Amino acid sequence: MANQITIKDTNIKVGDIIAVHLAIADKDRGKIQVFEGRVISIRGRDTNKTFTVRKIALGNIGVERIFPALLPSIAKVEIKKSIPVKRAKLYYLRLAK
Numbered sequence: 001m002a003n004q005i006t007i008k009d010t011n012i013k014v015g016d017i018i019a020v021h022l023a024i025a026d027k028d029r030g031k032i033q034v035f036e037g038r039v040i041s042i043r044g045r046d047t048n049k050t051f052t053v054r055k056i057a058l059g060n061i062g063v064e065r066i067f068p069a070l071l072p073s074i075a076k077v078e079i080k081k082s083i084p085v086k087r088a089k090l091y092y093l094r095l096a097k
Helices: none
Strands: 004-007 010-013 017-026 029-043 050-057 061-068 074-081
Touching: 010 029, 010 074, 029 061
Parallel strands: none
Antiparallel strands: 004 010, 017 029, 017 074, 029 050, 050 061
């Protein structure tokens, strides 16, 4: 069971609040889109590793996004806050309001 993963020379763990910068192709130019939230799970091994990031959007709606670790459109990953947790999967955050 994976509790941490290294992406673009950044070591992230379950429970960290991160910002994932994605390169988006927009017509003739590209732009960077940021998805910021808490890492609730890391799963898989080798080339199949994925991590799930959850954020609370407008209107208190929870939005989750699953990122493959080797996704080429990830420009960079920033750790905003590192919080120690005692669980490998934080699925109980889906129930919190």
